[in-house]
Amino acid sequence: MIKLEALTKIFKTDGDDIVAVDNINLTIHPSEFVVVLGTNGSGKSTLLNLLAGSLSATHGHIIFDDMDITALKEYQRSAFIARLFQNPLAGTASDLSILDNFRLAALRSRAKKVILGNTKAFEEQVRNKVALLHLGLEEKLHRPIGSLSGGQRQALTLLMATMDNMKLLLMDEPTSALDPKSAERVMELANHFIHELGVSAIMVTHSLREAQRFGNRIIQMDNGSVIRDLGETEKKQINLPKLFEWFA
Numbered sequence: 001m002i003k004l005e006a007l008t009k010i011f012k013t014d015g016d017d018i019v020a021v022d023n024i025n026l027t028i029h030p031s032e033f034v035v036v037l038g039t040n041g042s043g044k045s046t047l048l049n050l051l052a053g054s055l056s057a058t059h060g061h062i063i064f065d066d067m068d069i070t071a072l073k074e075y076q077r078s079a080f081i082a083r084l085f086q087n088p089l090a091g092t093a094s095d096l097s098i099l100d101n102f103r104l105a106a107l108r109s110r111a112k113k114v115i116l117g118n119t120k121a122f123e124e125q126v127r128n129k130v131a132l133l134h135l136g137l138e139e140k141l142h143r144p145i146g147s148l149s150g151g152q153r154q155a156l157t158l159l160m161a162t163m164d165n166m167k168l169l170l171m172d173e174p175t176s177a178l179d180p181k182s183a184e185r186v187m188e189l190a191n192h193f194i195h196e197l198g199v200s201a202i203m204v205t206h207s208l209r210e211a212q213r214f215g216n217r218i219i220q221m222d223n224g225s226v227i228r229d230l231g232e233t234e235k236k237q238i239n240l241p242k243l244f245e246w247f248a
């Protein structure tokens, strides 16, 4: 369970201070898949960055399974928090092969269930996992990951996250750089992993269609605050015109 307690981020600039995240209190349960909507600049990415630890909070606390992780560094949190970014290039090392990217991911999280090192067994484990994507990439494990399409990379990044002890998946507009078919495939895959692993997930999106289809909770941010928070039952009843009205 993740608890945000009075979480606040203020950016100090030459002019005014910008309150990007303004005193947010939120509890997210395991298996909860939270979709986050909001206009540009409403604080969505800042919220995700605070959770991942790439930004430090100005005030407030982040509690993860009863442990206060507010002071933990990003690399320490990466053992249990995985990220999928808007830019498929952001999550992987372009020059390295698919296999080496999996090695890096395993090293980063020091996951116990993954066999480390240059062993054949590790390669087999990766090959079997990658085959599940049905993209034919299991035959290309030694190709630089930079030579793949954005959709293929997003799928691989998701897969890497599932090989460690990820408990929270953060996704910031994960499909906005993808063509419709690849976007669909990545979303289906994310949805599958979230359910299969029973992890929590938070996804920022500007796609109302995605927001309606995926997740079992939806929140709207405005000016650093959460102004709407709909649970599963309410979310099921929401339609696209209603969501559109949120931005009127």
Ligand SMILES: Nc1ncnc2c1ncn2[C@@H]1O[C@H](COP(=O)(O)OP(=O)(O)OP(=O)(O)O)[C@@H](O)[C@H]1O
Binding pocket: 011, 012, 013, 018, 019, 020, 038, 039, 040, 041, 042, 043, 044, 045, 046, 047
């Ligand atoms: N590093 C920074 N320094 C100063 N201000 C920042 C910084 N990062 C974000 N901001 C400001 O904080 C506010 C929230 O930004 P944020 O990127 O979280 O918005 P967002 O909801 O993700 O927007 P978008 O939909 O455009 O991605 C904005 O006013 C932005 O200008």
Ligand SMILES: [Mg+2]
Binding pocket: 044, 045, 046, 172
């Ligand atoms: Mg953003």
